[in-house]
Amino acid sequence: MKRTCLALTLLAGILPGLVRAQASVISQVAGDAAATDKFHFGLKAGFSCGRLKGLEGVERRGGANFGLQATVALSPRLSLVPEVAFVSPKGATAVPFVTTGDPALDPFFTDPARSALELGYVDVPVQVRWRLGRFHVGAGGYAGFLVSAREKFRAERPDGEDLLFQRDVKDRFRRADFGLLLEASWTITKPRRGAGLVFHVRWQEGLADVLEDYSGPLDDLSGGKVRTSGVQVFLTFPFVR
Numbered sequence: 077m078k079r080t081c082l083a084l085t086l087l088a089g090i091l092p093g094l095v096r097a098q099a100s101v102i103s104q105v106a107g108d109a110a111a112t113d114k115f116h117f118g119l120k121a122g123f124s125c126g127r128l129k130g131l132e133g134v135e136r137r138g139g140a141n142f143g144l145q146a147t148v149a150l151s152p153r154l155s156l157v158p159e160v161a162f163v164s165p166k167g168a169t170a171v172p173f174v175t176t177g178d179p180a181l182d183p184f185f186t187d188p189a190r191s192a193l194e195l196g197y198v199d200v201p202v203q204v205r206w207r208l209g210r211f212h213v214g215a216g217g218y219a220g221f222l223v224s225a226r227e228k229f230r231a232e233r234p235d236g237e238d239l240l241f242q243r244d245v246k247d248r249f250r251r252a253d254f255g256l257l258l259e260a261s262w263t264i265t266k267p268r269r270g271a272g273l274v275f276h277v278r279w280q281e282g283l284a285d286v287l288e289d290y291s292g293p294l295d296d297l298s299g300g301k302v303r304t305s306g307v308q309v310f311l312t313f314p315f316v317r
Contacts, residue, residue, distance in 0.1 A: 114149040120159065122276070122310020128168045128193075128286075130302040137192060139165030143199075145312050153207045157214065161199040164220065166253075166304045168193045173229055176241050184231035184239055195249065195286070195304075196224035201257055210263040218280060220253035220304070222246065248288055253304055255282035278308040 125138040143161035150156055170188040185191070203216030225246040231239040257280045265272040282304035 116147055116314045118145045118147070118274075118312040118314040119143075120145050120161065120310055120312045122308060124165060124306055124308040124310075126166050126280075126304060126306020128166070128302050129282075129305050130287075131168060133170070133172070134168035134193075135170040136306075137165065137167045137169050137194070139163075141165070141308055141310055147205075147314075155205045155207070157201075157203050157205050157216075159199075159201045159203075161197075161201070164197045164199040165194065166197055166220075166306065167195040171227060171229075176229075181239070181241070184233060185229040185241055187231065190230040192228050193245075194224070194226050194228060195222065197222055197253060201280075203257060203259060205259070205261075212259075212261040212263075212274075214259040214261070215257065217256050218254065220255075220282075222249055222251050222253070222286075225249050250284065250286050250288045253282050253284050253286050255280055255284065255304070257281075272314070274312045276308070276310050276312065278310075279306075280308065281305050 120141070120143045122141050123138060124141040125136050127136045128134065140163060141161055142163040143159055145157060145159040148156045148158075169192045171191040171193045172188060173182075173185045173191060175182050176185065197220040199218050199220045201216060201218035203214040205212050205214035225244065225248070226242050227245055228240065228242040231241075233239060257278055259276055259278040261274050261276040263272045263274050284303065285301040286304060287302040
């Protein structure tokens, strides 16, 4: 919890400047084609925290979330918003440890607090968004495509040496995820060409069973289907000069 609060604090402090700088560079390259009254692109950057529903005893996993977003005005208040999140971390922490294959090393990795199942996805959300002044609400769905899946276990020897044991478990997870999303957002800065710096809070609920043929520490924790679920907090900044 302390790590999550620290990450959100750092996000609030440094992210607006970073996103604004990157958006400005792209805007200068793309020119007016990057933003009109009816269509504009934007950068998305923030933090996500999720869990794997269906697993008992594991904890939530958080991480950075980054991507691109487009807004297509369908009417003065209604917009279609497709998106690509190139970095969309999911998974779980406090994963039970089994063995490294070396009995001499195994005792160092027994602390579940330093373990994680890291699932990396590219998510493609699409939502319909309704505008009420500077406040927006949206709903839609997403498809996720698995690009990596690793178990990681960290430890520290008595002499201070850090140890890391990891293994690739991508073959044990399905390649696709999909689900629903709900979002609320607030335009922080005065909109230009219908766009501005926007703060978003999003809830995503997976509908697919992401576990395929898993044989590992989570065997005894899964009582059925395993689905992703999480909350995202992020900023978007349009390519407007």
